Amino acid sequence: GQQLNQSPQSMFIQEGEDVSMNCTSSSIFNTWLWYKQDPGEGPVLLIALYKAGELTSNGRLTAQFGITRKDSFLNISASIPSDVGIYFCAGQNSGGSNYKLTFGKGTLLTVNP
Amino acid sequence: NAGVMQNPRHLVRRRGQEARLRCSPMKGHSHVYWYRQLPEEGLKFMVYLQKENIIDESGMPKERFSAEFPKEGPSILRIQQVVRGDSAAYFCASSPLAGGPNEQFFGPGTRLTVL
Numbered sequence: 001g002q003q004l005n006q007s008p009q010s011m012f013i014q015e016g017e018d019v020s021m022n023c024t025s026s027s028i029f030n031t032w033l034w035y036k037q038d039p040g041e042g043p044v045l046l047i048a049l050y051k052a053g054e055l056t057s058n059g060r061l062t063a064q065f066g067i068t069r070k071d072s073f074l075n076i077s078a079s080i081p082s083d084v085g086i087y088f089c090a091g092q093n094s095g096g097s098n099y100k101l102t103f104g105k106g107t108l109l110t111v112n113p
Numbered sequence: 114n115a116g117v118m119q120n121p122r123h124l125v126r127r128r129g130q131e132a133r134l135r136c137s138p139m140k141g142h143s144h145v146y147w148y149r150q151l152p153e154e155g156l157k158f159m160v161y162l163q164k165e166n167i168i169d170e171s172g173m174p175k176e177r178f179s180a181e182f183p184k185e186g187p188s189i190l191r192i193q194q195v196v197r198g199d200s201a202a203y204f205c206a207s208s209p210l211a212g213g214p215n216e217q218f219f220g221p222g223t224r225l226t227v228l
Contacts, residue, residue: 004155006155033216033217035219040221040222040224041221041222042117042119042204042219042220042221042222043156043204043219044219045216045217045218045219048216088155088156090156099144099146099161099208099217100146100158100161100169100171100172101146101148101156101158101206101217102158103148103155103156103157104155105153105154105155106153106154106155
């Protein structure tokens with residue numbers, strides 16, 4: 001089956017720094033999504049990408065859909081303490097009746113005030 | 114507009130008992146997905162349902178697990194004769210009726226602990 005490699009596994013940064021994390025896949029996806037999960041909660045959708053090469057921003061977050069359709073990255077600029085959490089990438093191949101998401105293992109972000 | 118609701122938030126069962134997890138999708142959403150998350154892992158797809166139909170159950174164990182999404186009421190994930198390995202967080206997501214790529218919105222999850 002499809003596998004996603006997400007890196008880094010964890011990051012410890014100072015408030016105000018920029019952060020970058022990425023996901024690579026063994027096969028093609030036609031949609032990439034980035035989620036954030038706080039402890040004890042469900043994942044919250046941050047950004048959705050639908051086209052190869054697409055670059056999308058949501059406030060201080062920017063994500064890109066790789067041109068090969070096998071990778072995506074997420075950047076967070078000027079990090080703040082509430083950015084702490086686990087960030088997951090997820091790939092989707094919609095079509096027919098199958099819309100399941102394949103998730104990476106997550107990047108744990110810690111922000112030191 | 115309320116988000117995806119799941120209950121209970123926490124469930125403790127002894128080995129051999131049954132666990133029933135409920136999910137009410139967002140208003141207007143007719144697609145429901147169940148995922149399982151083990152500690153320090155990403156979410157793993159289990160099953161995809163539309164009203165009264167199971168569309169894809171390729172991620173669900175063949176034995177002891179079942180899911181339904183009746184015409185009225187919430188979607189139910191049922192685990193019979195639970196074992197310790199079933200301990201995990203179970204998340205439900207929903208999406209609106211759509212013909213193309215769609216975004217899935219997650220509930221807060223049910224944390225199942227099997228003693």
